[in-house]
Amino acid sequence: MDNENSQKEPASKIETPTPKSKFEDSPVFNFINNLSPFESVKSFSSAQTFSSLSFTSPPPVFASPHPNFHRESRFFRCQHSVDRSKALGDGSVSKEDGEVDLNKDATLEDDEEEDTETSCELPQILSSDGQSPPHHGEDIVTQALLPPSDPPPLGEANEDSSMNRLQKIPDSQEGENGTPASRRLMADAAAELLVFRSPNDSEAFTCLVDKISSSERRFFARVKHHDIIPANGSSNDNEPLAVAPNQLVSNVHRGSMRRRCLDFEVPGKRKKDDDQQTVCDNNKPESSSSKCVVPGIGLHLNAIAMASSNTKISITHEYSSSGEIQNTFSGSITPVHSQDTVPETLDHAESQPGEEAPKALVFEELIPDSFQKKKQVLEGGEGESSCKRCNCKKSKCLKLYCECFAAGVYCIEPCSCVDCFNKPIHEDTVLATRKQIESRNPLAFAPKVIRNSDSSIMDTSDDASKTPASARHKRGCNCKKSNCLKKYCECYQSGVGCSINCRCEGCKNAFGRKDAYLHTIMESKQEDDHETYEKRTEKIQQNSKEVEQNPQPSTPLPPYRHLVAHQPFLSRNKLPPTQFFLGAGSSSFRKPDCDVTQSVNEKKSLETVTEDKTEIMPDILNTSPIKANSPNRKRVSPAHIGSSEPGSILGKRSNGRKLILRSIPAFPSLNPNQ
Template identity: 40%
Template sequence: MDSTPKKKPTTNPPPPPPLPKFEDSPVFNFINSLSPIKPLKSIHITQTFNSISFPSLPVFTSPKRPNFPNPSRSSPPVSSNEGAVIIMDQLLEIFVPEIPTADHAATPGMQPPETVNPDAGEVGISSEAMELGSDEAEDENCDSFGNKPLLNLQSGNMPRRCLDFEMAGTPNTAATATAGGDGSIRGSSSSSSSFRCTLPGIGLHLNAIAATLKHENLSHPSSSASISSPNSVQDQPLMTSSATEIENPSHEPANLNGENLNLINPKKNGTLMENAEIGACKRCNCKKSKCLKLYCECFAAGVYCIDPCSCQECFNQPIHEAMVLETRRQIESRNPLAFAPKVIMNSDSFSELGDDSNKTPASARHKRGCNCKKSSCLKKYCECYQGGVGCSINCRCEGCKNAFGRKDESAVIETDTKQEEEGREHCLKNAEVQKDEDQQNSNSAVPSTPLGRCRSLIPLPFQLKRKLPSFIDDESSYRLSVRFKLEKQGIIQTETKFEKTPSADVMPETICNGCSSSTGVVKSVSPNSKRITLPPPQGDFRPLPSTRIGRKLILQSIPSFPSLTNLNSRVNGPSEL
């Protein structure tokens, strides 16, 4: 904490408006209107939406820290279909600290207003909190979660860095916040902590998923070929996302009941958040890119460079926030998915996997595929391999021998599923037709389409989509990890659960035959899948976990989300909240 180079220049945190304002906000009202959730944590949800509303969910708190085994992290037991729930809950929980309840109210840093702070951007806490939030605040926040580990982590002197690219528009971004601590990223640790508290699951870096998967695989001897990568080893603990949590090697078996998921337990949430951040544990060695290109792992991961980095002329620092954001913007303009997770999980997830844990589910594949020529996809040069996933037909690799699944194998699977896909497509079409009919019949505002009609296949009304990419992936990885874990422990006897996982398992009733599996899930990996087009422009979006969870009802009751635009505008403009 020496020179605090940048204390978020831009926005001066408007004194946190008291909670009441919140409730008056349209968003709040909207949330309130959501029946099921309402009682739950409306505020949180609001935040969730906010945070999600950013297009690419870019940055996340990413801690660049050494691996700290997280002792306190109790492995969260989860049942396969609980994963989604957990994630959703995480989102909800994320904002817990923001709620003025109890202890937090007193905490300056954590005051609700911050959350609402327009400048803060969609993400609830953001820089404001960070900045305002003193270490104490942060601690408290974290404490609220009972997340002691986080604190420890910080003390471990691995600062967290986070780039809130999404907030680009907003002056005070997480990034700023990060900077806020002290110019040095290190200093940011404290500030960032608050952030992390805020954006746990969501914050998971897009690319982290791959890492997560990788780690999952790596960490599970049984699960897959073991890849020994320095980084992996090092980062593993850190990189693990919520998924990891589940899998948590040294810990008790997951609680299959899933009753006591972290979601519910604030403490665990803290852990999750931590995990989420972990995903971004990166360090680079850039010399010419100034850490402002995707060459830079840190930048690509949505995190600021930090001490461990050996980069030169690094601009990927809080003090250069503007530049970072601008650069990111440019890159995204060129390729909207540039910061999207490289590894994407398809709905069919484990189905093809069978018991062969060495291979990743065909559904988990590299977004773009690799182009390996000489490595045979057996080295980390290969992004697929690096991500712990098999190659797919998207890959243009030569002589693929990917231990996680070869391209040719994938192709076979693809073809097999193709027919399935078509059937689903058909169903989808029918569903949409039906939907149109319904709309004609009743011009009711909200999608009241009966669930029974594959409605779930239709993009959720809930336009959260916009910003859930990483989140979603996280979920995917989560599922993967769960599976691995369960398998490892011999808990899973029936593949069925996973096979039907996403949709079937969770919302069987909502789906028509044949539509089940891919419903909520977009097979972004499958070129053949038209469903790929379902997701909104933002592209990354994949149906929220919620679509697959028992609480789906909640989502169903959600009318089309008021207006992301408004939300966004809110960010830019005066805050209503």
């Protein structure tokens, strides 16, 4: 019963985007495009758009989805829906369809298609910002229209399948914007730019994921091409190809249940035939790899991508070279998958899988205890359960009490739960419940522990070394009796020290006591204040000297203004990037971080950008309205942060801000290599 109801939702959502695809695919649209001399111009402008970032207003077609992007599965879902509608829809000529049709027989088709799709995704992201619709439209349009209109070029492209990937994009567009590689780079860059402009950081995150997804999809393309397609059997060649990428995308997408659901969806459907979840979870990793891969890897990719440097590297490769990507990517994934650590990973890193992976990695060194546990899970429990299993009696495994549910995984045999609803069979119920919980607390499934960026952010000073641990419990614990010395304490359990976010009493956390943490902060603050004060004084003195010596050139700015003028460094170099990264109004609370981390960020390449995106989530989580217990959160008001640039120059108060900024940060932190 419930299932039926909840099933309706997804269906409707999927249908919603259909109009778009129809629009894109409609003969009228096609016709207009053929007639219009602007076609080439459009694509050309797109390249310019990337470089110049001067985006025109989005076409109405892409306007509607925007609101959705921030919700739930965001644009991924939208995209997914669109793609899916295209792929599964009534045979309208969509980008994918067209390509599939043309390349149906090509073995490497998947890769190509994925690439193309990726390029399309990026535009969508752009459009989500409402900044680069032209590009978006162009991409989709050209890709959708060209196949039918220009079969020969594509056919040729198909012939050299190996080169195809790169050629195809140019072909589908107009191929005059430079080399495919360069275009691709531009597209990536643009996407990233856009990502940061996005009003919602989550989008950025998503975008990152999106990119990741492309490599992931490639990875799966191979697997699916062999395994999934047969599994689906009934479907024609086009469907699997079209669907698979989407699913992958959803998989990669940051951990909302929906996505996860989508992850399971396909497998689930297949499973519904042979009870796959069980197979998957019970995992004989190798044997079931093909089946498990889809759900598992998606999740893992999230975690890995977000967290591990390896992943990032692989992502980078993704950008740089398509060929190596696969190797790198699969390489990083495979082990994880083989161990069936998926659930484990998710265990803590729910919505943001990113955390978990790092956590595992980090804690390996950091926390013997926690790691041992995981280790045991991974090593010992592989056959039975690579992850902890629940024992729920009353919650039906549909509440956060249930570790499986909280981790975003289905309960499996090893679980001792009673009346369990957390199974693929009740997928809809699970999703609905999850939705409900998320509506109540959007971060309910977010990773509980995030790596603190303190270390990276403070790397300019010694502060990092003063931080007891590089990771903290996002929300903090509330222990009264355990003194944070038992696993009752989530901080302890996670192997992280207590922080300012904790409301624990008598904290004796072995990984870091709260008071110690506070003390550290205070120290750093004092030092910071002191340094700033000295610098200020120096500068003021210098200024006065300059004024005396060169009255003309130097405008007699008030001391602070002068400093500001100096800082502009901050504001000049950093501000633009900040805007670049965060966008004007969006997540203003992020600005400070940008400032602080700017130097680091500026040095970062695409890869770095990826990291930033990754880190954005944790930070958002930090500043999110969940339970603003922490003084930190209370203090960090957007307004303050927003004015941080000039403020940072102004005396101790500014110092305070600085400090706050440091305490917030999560960005650079996720970089495992720190």
